[in-house]
Structures are given as C-alpha cells and as structure tokens.
Amino acid sequence: MGRIIAIANQKGGVGKTTTAVNLSACLAEKGKKVLLADLDPQGNASGGLGLDKNAMDATAYEVILGEIPIRKAIIREIFENLDILPSNRDLAGAEIELIGTEDMQYIVRKELKKVKKDYDYILIDCPPALGTLTVNALTAANSVIVPIQCEYYALDGLSQLIYTVDLIRNSLNPRLKIEGIVFTMYDSRTNLSLQVVENVKDHLNQAIYKTIIPRNVRLAEAPSHGLPVNLYDASCAGTEGYRLLAEEVIENGGND
Numbered sequence: 001m002g003r004i005i006a007i008a009n010q011k012g013g014v015g016k017t018t019t020a021v022n023l024s025a026c027l028a029e030k031g032k033k034v035l036l037a038d039l040d041p042q043g044n045a046s047g048g049l050g051l052d053k054n055a056m057d058a059t060a061y062e063v064i065l066g067e068i069p070i071r072k073a074i075i076r077e078i079f080e081n082l083d084i085l086p087s088n089r090d091l092a093g094a095e096i097e098l099i100g101t102e103d104m105q106y107i108v109r110k111e112l113k114k115v116k117k118d119y120d121y122i123l124i125d126c127p128p129a130l131g132t133l134t135v136n137a138l139t140a141a142n143s144v145i146v147p148i149q150c151e152y153y154a155l156d157g158l159s160q161l162i163y164t165v166d167l168i169r170n171s172l173n174p175r176l177k178i179e180g181i182v183f184t185m186y187d188s189r190t191n192l193s194l195q196v197v198e199n200v201k202d203h204l205n206q207a208i209y210k211t212i213i214p215r216n217v218r219l220a221e222a223p224s225h226g227l228p229v230n231l232y233d234a235s236c237a238g239t240e241g242y243r244l245l246a247e248e249v250i251e252n253g254g255n256d
C-alpha cells in the first residue's frame with residue numbers, strides 16, 4: 001500500500017519541488033513504484049520533468065473538480081517506475097472553486113485513495129502557502145517532509161507550519177506525523193550553513209534526516225533539461241544527496 005508523503009513548507013524557494021522530484025526519482029531508481037502528485041499551481045514539478053504546462057487538459061485541477069477520473073490524469077512511466085499527476089496554473093482556481101464544497105479538505109485524500117494500491121510511495125509537492133491545497137495534501141498524507149533552506153531565516157514560519165500540522169492531526173487526519181526535516185542547499189564553504197543546521201537542531205524538537213542536501217548547480221540545471229538529477233548527472237553531489245535521502249526514507253518506513 002502506498003505511503004503518502006507531503007513535501008511542505010509555506011516558505012517559498014526552500015527546495016520543496018527539487019526534493020519532491022528528485023526524491024521521487026531516486027525512490028523509483030531503487031525499484032519502488034512512485035507517483036509524484038504536483039499540487040502546486042506553479043507546476044514546477046511537472047515542468048521539471050519535461051511536461052509542457054500549457055498543453056495539458058487533464059491535470060490535478062480537473063481531478064479535484066471531479067471532471068475526470070484520477071487514472072486518466074496520471075501520466076504513466078514518465079520515467080521508469082515514476083508516474084506523475086501533473087498540474088498547471090489552472091489549479092489556482094481550485095482554491096476558490098472549492099470554497100463551500102462539502103468535505104473540501106478531503107478531496108485529494110479521496111482521489112489518491114483510488115490509486116494508492118498501485119504505488120509504494122506517493123509524494124505530494126505542495127505550494128508555498130498553507131491554503132486549501134496544502135491542507136488537502138496534509139489531510140491525505142501519512143507524513144510530511146519539511147525542507148529547510150540553510151540560510152539565516154530558516155526557522156521563520158516553521159512554528160506556523162508545525163502548528164498547522166498539529167491542527168490537522170487533531171482534526172482531519174489523526175495519523176499525520178512530521179517524518180523529518182531535511183536541510184537543503186547546504187554550502188560547505190560558508191559557516192552560515194553549518195550554523196543554521198546547529199541552530200535548528202538546538203531549537204526544534206523534530207526528527208531530522210541525517211542526509212543534508214548540498215547546494216549543487218546540477219540540481220538547479222536538471223529541470224531545464226526536463227530530467228530528475230539522477231538521470232541528468234548520475235554522479236554529481238546532488239544525485240548522491242537525494243539517493244541517500246531515498247535510502248533514509250525507505251528505512252524509516254517501518255516506523256509508521
């Protein structure tokens with residue numbers, strides 16, 4: 001049965017999409033069957049895997065509105081073992097159109113339930129906000145991975161995210177847990193990155209992945225080639241990082 005993991009942080013640009021795409025790809029590389037659900041109207045995960053965001057008419061948006069079945073919107077084997085539920089800017093409309101709908105927080109959960117048995121992992125790339133889409137993702141998920149960028153304001157907003165996770169656990173989704181914090185864009189040439197990691201470890205009573213994702217130009221380049229990093233450059237530091245993270249995620253699986 002698929003384990004559903006939301007990749008969330010309402011802060012923008014912290015590495016959510018980079019983590020969602022490349023963790024998905026590295027899990028797939030290890031033979032796991034993976035669905036990457038792009039739940040961000042920016043559609044960066046979809047674009048980063050080479051899809052033309054403007055040329056799609058079967059996306060997460062139509063699924064959420066009940067216009068097409070989820071299996072029709074999922075693109076199979078975009079890469080080996082990796083399927084994607086794409087999205088584009090149409091999805092921004094869903095936030096508004098869902099207002100007043102019965103059980104609006106449960107829609108993504110209900111849809112993913114229909115395909116859960118097809119996968120070992122379903123990863124959800126969340127938008128940089130704590131709105132309806134992220135609430136839907138957290139309601140559907142078994143756990144959350146929180147990417148944190150190694151920069152000075154790393155802890156800003158994190159208490160708000162943890163509070164939101166607590167709220168959802170106490171209401172919509174009692175099984176939800178924070179699976180772990182993952183540090184991204186670590187720059188070993190600066191003291192700042194190290195200080196941020198130490199500071200977060202001191203102040204945050206949460207599980208933290210041993211793997212730290214380095215700042216690596218290959219990770220930034222890969223989306224423009226429509227490839228996950230492991231297929232773009234199989235031996236770069238970014239690939240090594242996400243492969244190690246995939247191993248940790250698989251090992252943690254027994255603790256659910």
Ligand SMILES: Nc1ncnc2c1ncn2[C@@H]1O[C@H](COP(=O)(O)OP(=O)(O)OP(=O)(O)O)[C@@H](O)[C@H]1O
Nearest residue numbers: 012013014015016017018128185214215216219220
């Ligand atoms: N480890 C890394 N090394 C170098 N560049 C990175 C790394 N991680 C992410 N980036 C780059 O930083 C930018 C932001 O990353 P990403 O899009 O993954 O963040 P995000 O949290 O999904 O952003 P948003 O909140 O807008 O959805 C992108 O240009 C990405 O290529």
Ligand SMILES: [Mg+2]
Nearest residue numbers: 016017040044
């Ligand atoms: Mg993103």
